Amino acid sequence: xGSLRSLDPDKQVALLFAIxxxxxxxxxxxxxxxxxxxxxxxxxxxxxxxxxxLRAAWVGTLLFWLAWLAGPIGATVLFGLFSFLALREFxxxxxxxxxxxxxxxxxxxxxxxxxxxxxxxRHFDLFTVFIPVYVFFAVPVVSAMAGDxxxxxxxxxxxxxxxxxxxxxxxxxxxxxxxxFQRYEGRSAFLLFFLVIVVAVAQVVQELASRRLRRRxxxxxxxxxxxxxxxxxxxxxxxxxxxxxxxxxxxxAGQALSMAFVAAATGTLGEFVxxxxxxxxxxxxxxNRSSVTGAVGLLDRVAPLCFAAPVFFHSVRWYFRL
Amino acid sequence: xxxxxxxxxxxxxxxxxxxxxxxxxxxxxxxxxxxxxxANHQSHLDWxxxxxxxxxxLRTMTRPIAxxxxxxxxxxxxxxxxxxxxxxxxxxxxxxxxxxLEPLVEALTSGDSLVIFPEGTRxxxxxxxxxxxxxxHLAEQFPDVELIPAWIDNVQRVMPKGExxxxxxxxxxxxxxxxxxxxxxxxxxxxxxxxDAVIALRPRVN
Numbered sequence: 001x002g003s004l005r006s007l008d009p010d011k012q013v014a015l016l017f018a019i020x021x022x023x024x025x026x027x028x029x030x031x032x033x034x035x036x037x038x039x040x041x042x043x044x045x046x047x048x049x050x051x052x053x054l055r056a057a058w059v060g061t062l063l064f065w066l067a068w069l070a071g072p073i074g075a076t077v078l079f080g081l082f083s084f085l086a087l088r089e090f091x092x093x094x095x096x097x098x099x100x101x102x103x104x105x106x107x108x109x110x111x112x113x114x115x116x117x118x119x120x121x122r123h124f125d126l127f128t129v130f131i132p133v134y135v136f137f138a139v140p141v142v143s144a145m146a147g148d149x150x151x152x153x154x155x156x157x158x159x160x161x162x163x164x165x166x167x168x169x170x171x172x173x174x175x176x177x178x179x180x181f182q183r184y185e186g187r188s189a190f191l192l193f194f195l196v197i198v199v200a201v202a203q204v205v206q207e208l209a210s211r212r213l214r215r216r217x218x219x220x221x222x223x224x225x226x227x228x229x230x231x232x233x234x235x236x237x238x239x240x241x242x243x244x245x246x247x248x249x250x251x252x253a254g255q256a257l258s259m260a261f262v263a264a265a266t267g268t269l270g271e272f273v274x275x276x277x278x279x280x281x282x283x284x285x286x287x288n289r290s291s292v293t294g295a296v297g298l299l300d301r302v303a304p305l306c307f308a309a310p311v312f313f314h315s316v317r318w319y320f321r322l
Numbered sequence: 323x324x325x326x327x328x329x330x331x332x333x334x335x336x337x338x339x340x341x342x343x344x345x346x347x348x349x350x351x352x353x354x355x356x357x358x359x360x361a362n363h364q365s366h367l368d369w370x371x372x373x374x375x376x377x378x379x380l381r382t383m384t385r386p387i388a389x390x391x392x393x394x395x396x397x398x399x400x401x402x403x404x405x406x407x408x409x410x411x412x413x414x415x416x417x418x419x420x421x422x423l424e425p426l427v428e429a430l431t432s433g434d435s436l437v438i439f440p441e442g443t444r445x446x447x448x449x450x451x452x453x454x455x456x457x458x459h460l461a462e463q464f465p466d467v468e469l470i471p472a473w474i475d476n477v478q479r480v481m482p483k484g485e486x487x488x489x490x491x492x493x494x495x496x497x498x499x500x501x502x503x504x505x506x507x508x509x510x511x512x513x514x515x516x517x518d519a520v521i522a523l524r525p526r527v528n
Contacts, residue, residue: 084490088342092492098482104489 080116087166099148131168169306172313181250190248202264206234238264263312270307326405337374341493345375349499361472363439375495384435453513461503468500473523496523
């Protein structure tokens with residue numbers, strides 16, 4: 001580890017990406033070879049799911065790499081764009097009425113860009129309250145101005161929810177890049193990487209564990225695989241992975257362990273919540289199912305991050321008094 | 323690259339950013355055959371959406387219909403419809419000596435594809451209105467041109483009547499199987515069949 005620490009931050013990050021892309025390449029090659037075999041029934045379904053996860057890992061890694069290449073401002077713009085696409089997907093699947101039009105314009109073209117401008121300017125105190133305080137107030141005011149009392153609370157709740165998950169949640173990812181630790185300059189990409197890897201590990205381990213354990217699901221109507229034990233196994237394994245990665249973070253091993261646990265536990269629970277939401281909207285995956293071109297189901301990919309990032313960000317800030 | 327081409331790329335980009343403008347080619351592949359696309363009409367954005375959903379090489383040969391009096395009333399409108407979209411102009415005032423379909427016939431004779439909205443006007447609620455007879459006459463005169471039904475979904479949510487700023491919501495354009503005028507099929511039956519073909523493409527509600 002000593003020789004690794006003596007490298008300058010840029011080299012360390014470059015090494016990280018080399019390892020990351022190398023691993024993905026190996027797994028993908030293995031997958032191609034394995035796919036030559038025929039599979040039927042449940043195994044086939046699990047295989048499809050695995051391929052989907054693998055593709056998500058590729059997308060995530062590429063995204064992370066782009067964010068690092070683009071620097072703090074570029075990363076903010078990039079995540080702003082992902083916020084936009086995620087919110088677009090979320091709103092598409094909700095039933096909105098004509099009188100919601102102005103409110104949606106507020107959400108997409110005013111709240112979203114402002115939130116990311118505030119991140120880019122590092123006004124973290126305003127950043128954490130802008131949406132929960134000011135936007136929470138502004139949305140129903142604009143809605144009421146439209147003069148349509150029909151299902152008022154429900155319509156507002158949907159839009160507020162979309163804003164909090166897709167804009168507020170996701171904007172914490174670039175915020176991590178911009179957080180300044182003492183003696184940690186130039187390495188904040190690692191912090192985001194730490195979060196992403198921990199959340200991803202928790203998801204994969206939980207998925208494997210629930211398949212192995214075959215426990216009774218907590219909420220059959222929402223997810224047929226989610227059980228407490230699988231969730232806990234996922235979070236604990238992710239916590240240990242986080243602890244093993246402590247040397248790339250500003251944390252000590254024990255701190256890394258607990259931070260990773262918090263992030264992993266919220267990420268997988270967030271995914272569970274998103275499943276409930278999907279059931280409510282009557283879809284299996286976000287994005288267009290019958291899609292041949294274009295739609296990627298972006299929300300599926302970023303949802304765990306949307307939930308984990310704010311909790312992780314705030315616990316880090318609170319603990320280190322940044 | 324000319325300014326008109328740049329404008330075209332910009333508009334297609336904006337349409338994709340706001341609506342996704344996904345083309346679902348269910349009944350036919352997107353090939354450069356001569357075609358008449360006919361679709362439901364719910365919004366001013368319908369044409370741009372179909373146009374953005376087409377592959378780039380098909381856009382130059384696929385032309386919309388524009389009302390002459392409105393779309394030539396200012397230099398910019400004229401430039402936009404003529405240079406960017408290569409629109410076919412029709413006049414809304416009926417004159418006795420001129421067939422209103424003549425410009426369309428001219429465009430089809432020269433080998434271009436057309437996009438038409440056979441309802442004639444925008445309908446915001448429920449099923450499309452009854453189709454006007456223009457489609458039938460074109461099908462009669464050009465039996466070799468493929469008639470492609472298309473359903474544009476969700477676009478009324480993007481920009482409801484009276485609003486100017488569009489809201490980002492995913493829209494799809496579903497293209498169906500080509501249809502032709504059957505021998506001996508009368509006008510009413512054909513128009514009904516064409517309308518049913520468009521409605522059949524509507525995505526199932528979850």
